[in-house]
Amino acid sequence: MREAREKPAVEHVDGAVQCQLSAYDDGDHFGLLSDTGPYGTALWLRWGGASEAGLVVLPDCSVAAPGPDGEGCCLFASHAKPHTWEDAPEETPCTS
Structure with missing residues (x-):
């Protein structure tokens, strides 16, 4: 965690960061x-x-959609349901 704070992937955080949880x-x-x-x-980024x-x-959440080519969830482990592939299957995958 200390390393993440010292070397963030972004230089600043602004209002563009949106909550990824749908529920x-x-x-x-x-x-x-x-x-x-x-x-x-x-x-x-966690707030509220x-x-x-x-x-x-x-x-990372390790749960994938059913089936041999099931899309993985784009959230973190132990997040509130639903998984990203359950919530909005019509959206583009997080790996695009």
């Missing part, structure tokens, strides 16, 4: 900053709820 209670929002993290992780805005490094 959440009155908890935190999460906006993806960089998906190039090591060991299946990504750098996220009971916490202040801050950077967090979270492991």
Whole structure:
């Protein structure tokens, strides 16, 4: 986490960061900053709820859509459902 804060993938964070969760209670929002993290992780901006805005490094969600060519979820492990492929199958994949 310390390394992520010292070397962020972006030089500044502005209002363009949007919450990637389609469903959440009155908890935190999460906006993806960089998906190039090591060991299946990504750098996220977390804000709202009971916490202040801050950077967090979270492991990738390992759940994929059913079937042999199932698209992987573009969120982090233990996120609130639905997975990205359940929520908006008509959108382009996160790897585009």
